[in-house]
Amino acid sequence: MSENIIPGIKAYEDEMVAIRRHLHAHPELSLQEFATSQFVADKLSEWGYQVTREIGKTGLVGTLKKGTSDKAIGLRADMDALPIHETTGLSYASTRPGVMHACGHDGHTTILLSAARYLASAECEFNGTVHLIFQPAEEAIGGADLMIRDGLFSRFPCDAVYALHNRPGLPAGKLGFYAGHFMASADTVKIILNGKGGHGAHPAGTIDPIVVAASLVMSLQTIVSRNVTPGETAIVTVGTLHAGIASNVIPETAEMELTVRAMKPEIRDLLIQRIYTLATSTAQSFGATATVEVYESYPVLTNSEKETADARALAIEVFGPQAVEESIRPSTGSEDFSFMLEKRPGTYFLLGNDGEEKQGCFLHNSGYDFNDGIISVGATFFVSLVRQHCR
Numbered sequence: 369m370s371e372n373i374i375p376g377i378k379a380y381e382d383e384m385v386a387i388r389r390h391l392h393a394h395p396e397l398s399l400q401e402f403a404t405s406q407f408v409a410d411k412l413s414e415w416g417y418q419v420t421r422e423i424g425k426t427g428l429v430g431t432l433k434k435g436t437s438d439k440a441i442g443l444r445a446d447m448d449a450l451p452i453h454e455t456t457g458l459s460y461a462s463t464r465p466g467v468m469h470a471c472g473h474d475g476h477t478t479i480l481l482s483a484a485r486y487l488a489s490a491e492c493e494f495n496g497t498v499h500l501i502f503q504p505a506e507e508a509i510g511g512a513d514l515m516i517r518d519g520l521f522s523r524f525p526c527d528a529v530y531a532l533h534n535r536p537g538l539p540a541g542k543l544g545f546y547a548g549h550f551m552a553s554a555d556t557v558k559i560i561l562n563g564k565g566g567h568g569a570h571p572a573g574t575i576d577p578i579v580v581a582a583s584l585v586m587s588l589q590t591i592v593s594r595n596v597t598p599g600e601t602a603i604v605t606v607g608t609l610h611a612g613i614a615s616n617v618i619p620e621t622a623e624m625e626l627t628v629r630a631m632k633p634e635i636r637d638l639l640i641q642r643i644y645t646l647a648t649s650t651a652q653s654f655g656a657t658a659t660v661e662v663y664e665s666y667p668v669l670t671n672s673e674k675e676t677a678d679a680r681a682l683a684i685e686v687f688g689p690q691a692v693e694e695s696i697r698p699s700t701g702s703e704d705f706s707f708m709l710e711k712r713p714g715t716y717f718l719l720g721n722d723g724e725e726k727q728g729c730f731l732h733n734s735g736y737d738f739n740d741g742i743i744s745v746g747a748t749f750f751v752s753l754v755r756q757h758c759r
């Protein structure tokens with residue numbers, strides 16, 4: 369695969385590895401990517417990009433036009449880190465306790481910078497406009513949506529948008545594509561059960577919200593097994609359950625928070641509707657009441673058919689058929705690039721992250737590290753996408 373990397377990109381690979389490690393050592397949480405966005409903006413300006421800051425708070429777009437064509441393509445990288453305390457012991461490990469690039473967004477940012485540098489170089493020809501979208505807050509809040517609300521696609525019109533994510537467990541540099549519903553929607557539901565508190569020794573006359581909660585937790589598990597069509601992907605997880613402060617006191621309320629995931633919009637709607645019905649009717653059956661609050665997070669990520677097929681064919685053309693992993697299946701993870709794919713056609717694809725030895729650490733693990741060996745592969749493919757689109 370390394371023989372297919374664009375030589376002009378390979379030439380400055382060491383500098384890009386240094387950038388990746390600098391970003392890794394200085395991670396910033398969602399919407400706090402101040403130093404990271406400044407760093408990216410400085411590089412893009414140095415290479416001749418028109419840089420627009422503060423799109424989606426700490427997000428930015430670098431724009432470069434070559435030739436006369438009206439064609440325009442968007443390439444996106446995410447910049448934020450996670451509230452995890454790094455345990456890798458690497459020489460370039462996080463210098464910020466409790467904050468870590470454990471999802472490889474330091475690598476994604478570097479890959480797009482590497483592509484940016486080559487696209488701006490005299491030896492790279494294309495005919496059209498590239499918008500390099502460096503987004504904040506993928507891990508929380510939904511920076512992609514914030515950028516769209518700030519006029520991303522009206523100010524920087526793109527015919528299509530592309531993004532990648534590194535994937536531990538997939539051999540280094542292998543690319544994975546999937547057309548259709550690829551990543552799950554993710555919503556949070558908060559349920560507050562209101563009972564009637566009292567003395568633990570005198571339960572008659574009280575309405576114990578803990579008993580209501582226990583019953584509800586069990587009935588919520590029937591949604592996936594009894595309401596969703598077998599074979600469809602759906603997840604209802606009760607992630608928190610809080611009630612009570614003393615063994616001899618029946619509390620007034622019990623609270624729980626759920627993560628709800630689906631691979632199709634209609635399944636997403638079904639899950640939310642059933643949760644609401646079970647919560648309110650279970651509470652009612654015990655004489656309690658339920659308040660159900662739904663916090664919609666990321667929608668289902670759907671890769672468009674044509675752009676995905678074209679990207680896959682391009683990967684085979686650039687790197688050979690052995691470079692494309694054919695066993696990619698949808699994931700119950702979620703990803704806010706889904707907001708951009710709701711507005712524009714495009715594809716979100718995977719790039720294998722395994723090193724010589726299998727890391728054994730998945731994303732969001734305190735022992736995870738991005739594989740520097742795939743920076744030039746990702747950059748070569750981004751550049752190839754631009755050349756394919758902007759002929």
Ligand SMILES: [Zn+2]
Pocket residue numbers: 470471507731732
């Ligand atoms: Zn992540």
Ligand SMILES: [Zn+2]
Pocket residue numbers: 471472473506533
């Ligand atoms: Zn990520």
